[in-house]
Amino acid sequence: MRLPPARRRTGSPCRPAERGFTLLELLVTLVVLGLLLVALAQGVRVGVRAWAVEGRMGRSGTDLALVDHTLRILLARALPAAPTDGSANLVGDAHTVSFVTTLPAVSTMLPTPEADATLLVAEGHRLEIRWLPHYRNWIAPRPPPSVTPLLDEVDRLELSYWQPGPGPQGGSWLAVWGNRALPQLVRIRIVFAGGGSHHWPDIVIAPMRGHWQP
Numbered sequence: 769m770r771l772p773p774a775r776r777r778t779g780s781p782c783r784p785a786e787r788g789f790t791l792l793e794l795l796v797t798l799v800v801l802g803l804l805l806v807a808l809a810q811g812v813r814v815g816v817r818a819w820a821v822e823g824r825m826g827r828s829g830t831d832l833a834l835v836d837h838t839l840r841i842l843l844a845r846a847l848p849a850a851p852t853d854g855s856a857n858l859v860g861d862a863h864t865v866s867f868v869t870t871l872p873a874v875s876t877m878l879p880t881p882e883a884d885a886t887l888l889v890a891e892g893h894r895l896e897i898r899w900l901p902h903y904r905n906w907i908a909p910r911p912p913p914s915v916t917p918l919l920d921e922v923d924r925l926e927l928s929y930w931q932p933g934p935g936p937q938g939g940s941w942l943a944v945w946g947n948r949a950l951p952q953l954v955r956i957r958i959v960f961a962g963g964g965s966h967h968w969p970d971i972v973i974a975p976m977r978g979h980w981q982p
Contacts, residue, residue: 832968835895835918839956842885842897843973845870849948853904858950858975862943863925864888865954868902886913887925893961895919919958926957950975 847868849857858867866886882902890896898913929945930953932938945951956971 832919836968836971838918839887839971840973842869843867843954844976846950846975847882848950848975853948856946856948858945860927860929860945860954862927865927865945884913887956889922889924890915893920893922895922895925895958921961923959923961926959928955929953930955 847857847870849855858865860866864886865888866884868882869885870882884900884902886898888896888898895918897916897918899916900910900913928941928943929951930939931942931945931947932952933940939952941955942951952974954973954975956973958968958971960967
């Protein structure tokens, strides 16, 4: 007896494209994704609310002790300029100071743990910190900084910077700082508007990382 021919299996044969991605395709996808993440990190405003400092500060600007504590942490972590840098990492005058700092606790989603911070009194008598992620070389235009309000009803800051030197006092307070080395001390005096009832002692901070550590 002659057996009937075997029936063909239904469905089309497996094509090479259905076997999955090749290693080259995966690598190209990862590279493109990485470039998109870098562009996103540098092209949008940095959310300070993602940082633990913002979590401590919350929304209010009334707790002087909390402001004192936050400023001490940030300025104590100020980074000195690297030997290859041509400019200082801490630049200030009598009313404003800008510096590079390492954030005390950082979300793992942030592109860098270092931030450019500027402490100043803005319009409306508001003491605030303005933030940007710290990059030595930006590949895109700098985005506008994020802003963290600290205190209201502040008339001005009175800042000074201690420089060691000869003499009976061993140094002096300067009203302007732009040296590549960090000052030994930074003194912050908060002067409130309208002679208000708020008073707070001077905040004196010693940047702890006075020497570059590669």
